[in-house]
Amino acid sequence: MGRKPKLAVYKFASCDGCQLSLLNCEEELMAVAGEMEIAYFLEASRAVVKGPYQLSLVEGSITTPRDAERVHQVRRASRFLVSIGACATSGGIQSLRNFKDVREFVSVVYATAEYIEALEKSTPISYHVRVDLELQGCPVGKDQLLEVISAFLHNRRPNVPAYSVCMECKKAGNVCVMVASGTPCLGPVTRAGCGAVCPAYQRGCYGCFGPSGSPNTISLSERWQQIGKGEEEIVRAFRSFNAYAEPFRRESEAYERLLTEKALRDSTSSS
Amino acid sequence: MKAEERLVIRPAHIQQLIDSLIRRGYRVKGPVVRNEAVVYDDLSSLEDLPIGWTDEQGGGRYRLRRRDDEALFGYSLGPRTWKVFLHPPERRLWKAERNGRGFRIIEEEERPPLFAFIGVRPCELHAISILDRVLAGGEFVDPSYRARREGLFVVVANCGEAGGTCFCSSMDTGPAAASGFDIALTEVVTAEDHYLLAEAGTGKGAEVLGETGGVRPGEAEITAARKTVEEAAARMGRSMTGSDLKDLLYRSYEHPRWDDVARRCLTCGNCTMVCPTCFCTTVEDRTEITGGTAERWQRADSCFSAEFSYIHGGSIRSSPKARYRHWIMHKLAAWVDQFGRSGCVGCGRCITWCPVGIDITEEVGAIRKNGVRGSDREGEG
Numbered sequence: 001m002g003r004k005p006k007l008a009v010y011k012f013a014s015c016d017g018c019q020l021s022l023l024n025c026e027e028e029l030m031a032v033a034g035e036m037e038i039a040y041f042l043e044a045s046r047a048v049v050k051g052p053y054q055l056s057l058v059e060g061s062i063t064t065p066r067d068a069e070r071v072h073q074v075r076r077a078s079r080f081l082v083s084i085g086a087c088a089t090s091g092g093i094q095s096l097r098n099f100k101d102v103r104e105f106v107s108v109v110y111a112t113a114e115y116i117e118a119l120e121k122s123t124p125i126s127y128h129v130r131v132d133l134e135l136q137g138c139p140v141g142k143d144q145l146l147e148v149i150s151a152f153l154h155n156r157r158p159n160v161p162a163y164s165v166c167m168e169c170k171k172a173g174n175v176c177v178m179v180a181s182g183t184p185c186l187g188p189v190t191r192a193g194c195g196a197v198c199p200a201y202q203r204g205c206y207g208c209f210g211p212s213g214s215p216n217t218i219s220l221s222e223r224w225q226q227i228g229k230g231e232e233e234i235v236r237a238f239r240s241f242n243a244y245a246e247p248f249r250r251e252s253e254a255y256e257r258l259l260t261e262k263a264l265r266d267s268t269s270s271s
Numbered sequence: 272m273k274a275e276e277r278l279v280i281r282p283a284h285i286q287q288l289i290d291s292l293i294r295r296g297y298r299v300k301g302p303v304v305r306n307e308a309v310v311y312d313d314l315s316s317l318e319d320l321p322i323g324w325t326d327e328q329g330g331g332r333y334r335l336r337r338r339d340d341e342a343l344f345g346y347s348l349g350p351r352t353w354k355v356f357l358h359p360p361e362r363r364l365w366k367a368e369r370n371g372r373g374f375r376i377i378e379e380e381e382r383p384p385l386f387a388f389i390g391v392r393p394c395e396l397h398a399i400s401i402l403d404r405v406l407a408g409g410e411f412v413d414p415s416y417r418a419r420r421e422g423l424f425v426v427v428a429n430c431g432e433a434g435g436t437c438f439c440s441s442m443d444t445g446p447a448a449a450s451g452f453d454i455a456l457t458e459v460v461t462a463e464d465h466y467l468l469a470e471a472g473t474g475k476g477a478e479v480l481g482e483t484g485g486v487r488p489g490e491a492e493i494t495a496a497r498k499t500v501e502e503a504a505a506r507m508g509r510s511m512t513g514s515d516l517k518d519l520l521y522r523s524y525e526h527p528r529w530d531d532v533a534r535r536c537l538t539c540g541n542c543t544m545v546c547p548t549c550f551c552t553t554v555e556d557r558t559e560i561t562g563g564t565a566e567r568w569q570r571a572d573s574c575f576s577a578e579f580s581y582i583h584g585g586s587i588r589s590s591p592k593a594r595y596r597h598w599i600m601h602k603l604a605a606w607v608d609q610f611g612r613s614g615c616v617g618c619g620r621c622i623t624w625c626p627v628g629i630d631i632t633e634e635v636g637a638i639r640k641n642g643v644r645g646s647d648r649e650g651e652g
């Protein structure tokens with residue numbers, strides 16, 4: 001038997017939830033350890049085996065100048081680089097800073113702002129280096145993670161669909177919450193992968209898995225307005241875990257502009 | 272006792288009908304209220320039925336409503352179709368086990384339950400006959416579908432209500448079923464009376480019907496049942512007609528309406544999932560981490576995803592416009608060439624369950640009204 005391929009798991013700015021998804025695999029993790037050498041996975045062990053690594057799973061977004069350098073080292077050390085989770089694929093919840101002035105936050109939060117080296121924007125891994133596959137989700141699904149590892153091990157294309165949550169919802173036999181109860185739901189523009197967890201409990205989708213392959217956010221927002229949701233709610237809905245994912249970003253910014261224009265009009269008409 | 276062809280049964284007799292089917296070994300499926308909608312699921316008792324419920328439907332909108340009577344079949348249609356039982360959205364085709372340097376295929380042994388469906392709407396019966404043609408009628412038969420379909424016992428519930436998005440009248444698929452059922456029920460609810468006119472369509476149906484304790488109908492009861500269905504037909508708000516539909520669509524490949532609908536279409540795939548005749552599937556190979564076993568699964572697919580038309584080099588239908596157009600073109604036009612009839616039965620589910628309420632009858636109407644612009648079939652994307 002040849003040498004086992006080496007697996008590395010890296011972390012940038014993130015909550016570690018995606019790495020935990022891997023640790024949560026438990027039984028299957030043993031199988032992974034049997035097939036791969038878990039060479040670099042600080043969350044699991046501080047023992048480090050030198051690279052290069054055949055497969056690197058990268059969690060987190062790039063938020064500091066140091067990380068913007070480090071991610072290039074990670075790329076150089078990796079044959080296949082898979083970015084995992086909302087942070088690594090879209091900038092994560094911390095990309096909310098991208099819509100504001102981060103220096104202002106720093107001055108408010110930290111006693112000595114000079115010690116803080118933060119980039120103006122939180123960006124996904126693919127903004128900095130070539131990525132072989134992006135696995136979306138906040139956090140990524142355990143099954144999808146195993147599917148990617150399994151596909152890598154057996155030299156096949158991973159089955160990671162880009163279609164919407166609606167497909168999973170219908171497959172599960174859920175009743176559409178938007179149609180049957182008027183509950184706003186991001187499912188039609190959100191990528192499948194979670195198994196339609198929220199609609200199964202009569203909640204609208206929060207968009208944890210980020211944009212689907214062809215998300216028509218404009219049409220969905222118009223529908224949200226028809227069922228009684230305001231512009232502010234639309235901005236907030238698109239501005240969560242995947243706020244900086246291009247289609248979601250554009251949509252929240254469009255409605256933010258509308259709100260700003262409205263506020264301007266109101267202030268000029270009242271003065 | 273000679274099995275009767277037509278009987279009047281009381282609502283309570285539906286319990287005997289269910290019992291009689293269960294006794295014969297059927298897995299009985301029928302309408303139940305679940306999560307704000309009428310869906311098809313296991314049925315064991317009369318009480319499971321959506322007694323006294325109806326629905327209000329429009330483009331992208333469905334609401335359950337109370338009726339002021341105790342009708343058993345007083346709703347129209349919910350989001351779930353019978354195809355989920357006959358053609359499940361996910362199914363393992365086979366398994367393979369590593370065997371030294373090679374591998375061994377393990378055939379999937381399926382023993383599907385013997386199904387009895389209670390409350391099949393006439394349009395849905397047509398949909399099942401379309402699936403029969405597609406999945407079991409041609410040269411290549413889907414053995415799983417055939418196994419599930421073969422022993423199926425069908426109890427039709429003719430429509431006394433026209434749902435808000437129904438257009439079966441114009442598609443000639445309802446609101447009453449003429450054949451293809453074991454038993455057909457027409458429910459009559461008036462201020463004074465509540466009964467179901469039951470008609471046996473097969474010997475098996477007559478036998479089961481004979482065990483329900485019904486009585487022979489009088490002329491008045493037969494007339495009232497017929498009138499109920501006629502009234503439902505008259506109340507239908509939508510239509511989609513025209514024997515020229517196929518040619519009209521084929522000529523309208525470059526119609527500007529496709530751009531218009533593409534602006535609204537979410538490409539979420541809901542319409543294809545709730546359509547009773549959309550049958551497309553894809554296959555997925557799954558492997559165990561250790562590589563000891565591999566499985567091939569069949570999974571429901573939708574022409575609204577980019578992967579659906581992915582071949583070497585990319586997706587054939589990369590734009591939402593191309594996907595929506597493909598769906599309608601196939602359903603209403605190419606289907607006729609392929610399977611001898613339209614793929615649409617007028618149930619209106621794609622209208623109700625489209626989150627943004629895109630209406631197939633309206634889209635076709637717009638294409639018809641604005642005439643044909645361009646007949647060029649080039650330039651897919």
